[in-house]
Amino acid sequence: MTSVRSMSKTILVTGALGQIGSELVPALRERYGKDAVIASDLRMLPMGASAGNGPFEHLDCTRIRPLQDILSRYQVGIIYHLAALLSAVAEDRPQVAWHLNMDGLYQVLEAARQNHCAVFFPSSIGAFGPTTPRDHAPQDTVQRPTTMYGVTKVAAEMLCDYYFRRFAVDARGLRLPGLISHVAPAGGGTTDYAVEIFYQAIRYRHYTCFLRPDTRLEMMYMPDAVRAIIELMEADSTRLVHRNAFNITAMNFTPDELAQEIRKHIPDFVIAYEVDPIRQTIADSWPRTIDDGAARDEWGWTPRYTLETMTGNMLDKLRHRLRPAM
16 A cells, blocks of 8 residues: 555645644644644744744745755655635736746645655645536536636646656645635635634624625535545555545535524524625636545545534634634
């Protein structure tokens, strides 16, 4: 059996202070040991925060020399490359998005090639476009995104495949749906409403959504996403036909359906709508549903959270966190 888990070297996480990294880093440290996981980010640790839970490095992943230095000093064997601009922010700053999303990945793959590292890269449902089938989008299908974010994700998927075929870099990845987290705030994505709505429901019993009430998108609770990332990197490589850009999903809903679920816990919650044309256009270019059969067949992917269980857990976690401010 060949899996990344068998590697004894340490792990580097780029973009560790972002939405995914905020939960992936603690999960990796719990699994492999706090000193085995180096968190890094272009941002510095917040004032008063401590790296006592494990090593932290300030890193601009678009510069290969500092990256090479960290890989060498810590004897890194696996890179979880999370540093990127998300969809809405990327559309507002397309030149910056290309530089960070593509130049950063290229430097990571080059460093991985030279240092014999495995790489995890998160793609997205944003890699699809309006000509992709809207329902049950297949694992292998047409990908013609209409956003800079989507363009970088498709190019990145192809680059990861190239580095595997040409240089045998063990690059693996997931096409993640909208992610919902109670740990990190929303970071500029088109599906951010599904995070913001919980904060507003608890604090104000009201939320104004930037997508239409019937906008159906694939979603996932962050604990499922973190588990999927780790399970993919631990999977037997001989079973992986696709290796990279696996479709995965856990739940599927509209803003109206999420609001109805929240009302089961907060009966006086009210949702209103002021549609943001840019984010609505992005959402309308993505599939309503996707087929994640390849992930289920090749490495046993199975989600644990549903809309109902996610909503209850999110509200419980946030009520505990927000209580002092209420």
